[in-house]
Amino acid sequence: MANRRVVVTGLGAVTPVGNDATTLWNNIKAGNSGIDFITKVDRDAFPVHVAAEVKGFDPTLYMDKKDVRKMDLFTQYAVAAAKMATEDAKLAIDESIAERVGVWIGCGIGGMQVYEEQLRKFIEKGSKRVSPFFVPMLIPDMAAGQVSIQLGAKGINSCTVTACASGTNSIGDAYKAVQRGDVDYIITGGTESPITNMAFAGFSAMRALSQNDDPSTASRPFDKNRDGFVMGEGAGILILETLDTALERGAHIYAEIVGYGSTGDAYHISAPAEGGEGAARAMKQALADAQLAPEEVNYINAHGTSTDMNDRYETAAIKTVFQDHATKLAVSSTKSMTGHLLGAAGGVEAIISAKAIDDSIIPATTNYETPDPECDLDYVPNEARKQVVQVAMSNSFGFGGHNASLVFKKY
Incomplete structure (x- = not known):
């Protein structure tokens, strides 16, 4: 089939x-x-x-x-x-x-x-x-x-x-x-x-x-x-x-799901792999599965936990995958508002990603005040942005070195 x-x-x-x-x-x-x-x-x-x-x-x-x-x-x-x-x-x-x-x-x-x-x-x-x-x-x-x-x-x-x-x-x-x-x-x-x-x-x-x-x-x-x-x-x-x-x-279609990537760090029980190596591979897999170029992604709903290592390494992983396009991407963490729902986080953030596509609005990263030199992307600080979203990615990373990325596309 x-x-x-x-x-x-x-x-x-x-x-x-x-x-x-x-x-x-x-x-x-x-x-x-x-x-x-x-x-x-x-x-x-x-x-x-x-x-x-x-x-x-x-x-x-x-x-x-x-x-x-x-x-x-x-x-x-x-x-x-x-x-x-x-x-x-x-x-x-x-x-x-x-x-x-x-x-x-x-x-x-x-x-x-x-x-x-x-x-x-x-x-x-x-x-x-x-x-x-x-x-x-x-x-x-x-x-x-x-x-x-x-x-x-x-x-x-x-x-x-x-x-x-x-x-x-x-x-x-x-x-x-x-x-x-x-x-x-x-x-x-x-x-x-x-x-x-x-x-x-x-x-x-x-x-x-x-x-x-x-x-x-x-x-x-x-x-x-x-x-x-x-x-x-x-x-x-x-x-x-x-x-x-x-x-x-005749159902309402919020978005089409087109890509999925899942990898293991093989590194540490709780810390992410250096430089977000495993996370980068999950994002690359998801893009390959979706048959999309990195330049076609408009928005990433980041794992963005508000911990030191996750945010640094996720930023590094995005730069690895998206290269020059990384600075043109909107990247936000809605955990700034919801907190971290652990096993439920990916479900809630997938809903937010689908709604961002359906509503043409990119949610903000709230409480963003002091830039970190090692986290230097466009995190959509403090205010949501009205913008057409053709393709959104949602990332989740878990203890044990589990990395997962989904790609949603406007239908």
Whole structure:
């Protein structure tokens, strides 16, 4: 079977800046931040005091209370976002297409909240008090499993776990499944709910998180004074389908997905390879897969975590791949507003990339004040830019040396 064209027709989101894709995008365009003082753990117990929490989320708007009790928060986020995305796509999943609808949703960590709750029960009350739902609530693939159950999608059902690249890898893997004909439609993206005592303690101990006590400036990608990322949570889910089915249904096409690259650093458990070598190869692979020249890319939604090494090496990798065109590219990190959603980051940022193409607006990197000589590209500082975007790239890089890049194109 010849490679089939694949398009984005539905978007759903639960994020620190809005619990649907429209609110997310409106806040991103306006430069509004979802970062504030942390409330989900005792902030006095940690050296880090800010986070990007989801606010006002009501899972019962999307599922029965009895189902909510059997799902960790990361799964609830995914189910809600998936239902929003299928509704946005106007995709009715019935028996006529159920076996041709897949699910591929990534998650980096899984059910940390349920793990902590059940461990306390085990220690305080013994093994017989551990919930029979403990394992099904904990495992990272259960977001994809529950979305399949809730929506009746019977095609390929999978979960890519590649730390902070999980969402982007899952979308890329899902894209390939549709392209090669495994399914005609796929529900894909990433989800994460890591704002718990143990996860927060772990990242704090690594000194990976910003210790800036001002929520309005804590996440400052590419700025000289950046000092770590801000932990976030949520889910970003997209509906991908063949161009033929989208046209047949009269679906709105946000963008076409045309390229995917995925590489390993083979270097270090948490630090990126020197000069962003692995990241550069992922971007080159994605461009080759898309059959596009570097000069055809207008915008990169960067991984841009606000950590020292990531921002320097991602900048270096962009220069390696795009050469003279690097200075003509718009590059922004929307983590300046959303925080870093870990396994969900790629899903949310894919939505933002598709909306940038659909709306002809390039979102800003907010909190950008002091240029870093080693980060010297056009980071779209502080204000979104009205500009036609023909081609956008979205990057995600994860602990373990996972690198993933997606290329979206205006249809």
